[in-house]
Amino acid sequence: MENSEFVWLNDELVPLGEARVSVEDRGFLYGDGFFETLRAEAGRPHFLREHLERLRASAQAFRVPFPKDTPWEERLQQLLRANGLDQGLAAVKILLSRGLAVGLGLPAGANPTLIIWARRYDPPSPAEYGGGWPVVTFPERRTTFVGRHKSLNYLFYLAARQYALDQGAREAIILEADGLVSEGAATSLIYARAGRYYTCAAPSALAGVTIQVLARGLARRGLTLEPVPIPATQMQEAEAMWLANSLMGLMPVSSWDGRPVPLAPQATQYLQECLASEALLCK
Ligand SMILES: Cc1ncc(COP(=O)(O)O)c(C=O)c1O
Structure with a gap:
């Protein structure tokens, strides 16, 4: 500054x-x-x-x-x-x-x-939002009640993000000790399967505001964003995936540990519009 x-x-x-x-x-x-x-x-x-x-x-x-x-x-x-x-x-x-x-x-x-x-705030470029971000799994797993809070103790997340950057990726995915997908280093995860939207239910994940307001917006449209525990091994079944946080909004995932993840531009646009209209509604 x-x-x-x-x-x-x-x-x-x-x-x-x-x-x-x-x-x-x-x-x-x-x-x-x-x-x-x-x-x-x-x-x-x-x-x-x-x-x-x-x-x-x-x-x-x-x-x-x-x-x-x-x-x-x-x-x-x-x-x-x-x-x-x-x-x-x-x-x-x-x-x-x-x-x-x-x-x-x-x-x-x-x-x-x-x-x-x-x-x-300089957001990612339209090309990034269009092409998505590659993500990698952070090898250190994390299960702690502190994870449910946005604490000043952010070192784990900084190290996870740095790991991703060192691998040429943009975000690190954190797993719980038992292998459940938890969240990104500074993002929540959303995925689509069989035409429905889900987020990861995990004991140490932060309850993201973006997830909360997106769920509200989708509910207004008769849709759901359901929290479901999902092991990392099942993430391959996702039809599309997004990273979500308050600053960046929604960023599609283009690959996970080098495996391509399908982009779904129409769904991305729909979710982004849904989030934007919730922002307009909020006081
Ligand atoms: C670890 C972690 N998970 C999830 C999120 C997304 O939270 P929110 O949507 O409230 O910004 C963040 C935000 O920075 C975060 O640090």
Whole structure:
């Protein structure tokens, strides 16, 4: 980010260069906190309510105080305006850490740290959305309850994504310890089989906001996006696959571990339109 940019640090909108967090902040020491990444279009954040609900649920589960009476919409709008992001696409991050608190375990710190920042978002090119992304299976499996939360402890996912990049792929697919497909390093998975849409039900997968709103949009159209546990060995039966997250939307998968996955441009367009119309409906 450039120096002319601003960031919310707790209740203050400060120039990025002046924003300081203590070296004793538990977000830094232990990854003891959570974050949300949202897409904003023309100064309007998408699915803010759903993202805040997930953040609040994680904070509650780990006894991190959730900021009270924060005028979220107003803050996001002010930030986007201050950073000249009231046109085009932006990525907004909301980070909440336990802040300063002494002791192992989950001490009830009274001063959580809240950071909200926004930067311009350059989405993948239309050619990428058309041609899809190759994905590879990350060899390290993961089964942990922390996976169900978007925690600041993101190292596993960074390593998984790097593994994919090193293989010339764009996303890593994470499997649970028992071989069930879980999710991508920064994406949820959707697949089509026998003309129906599914997502992976897995004990450690993050409940994606994109999946949630897409399921809602499909339900409006009389269709379903059903969570089903699926072993990696059965993924070959998929007729098409997509990666989904809040920033990128839906990206088709072009191959998995070098095996081509069929592209289904009409289904891609349908799902993308469905997601876009949910974004228009959201407040
Ligand atoms: C591990 C993981 N799974 C899934 C997702 C997709 O979540 P969402 O649709 O809420 O952006 C993300 C988002 O970055 C993620 O980090």
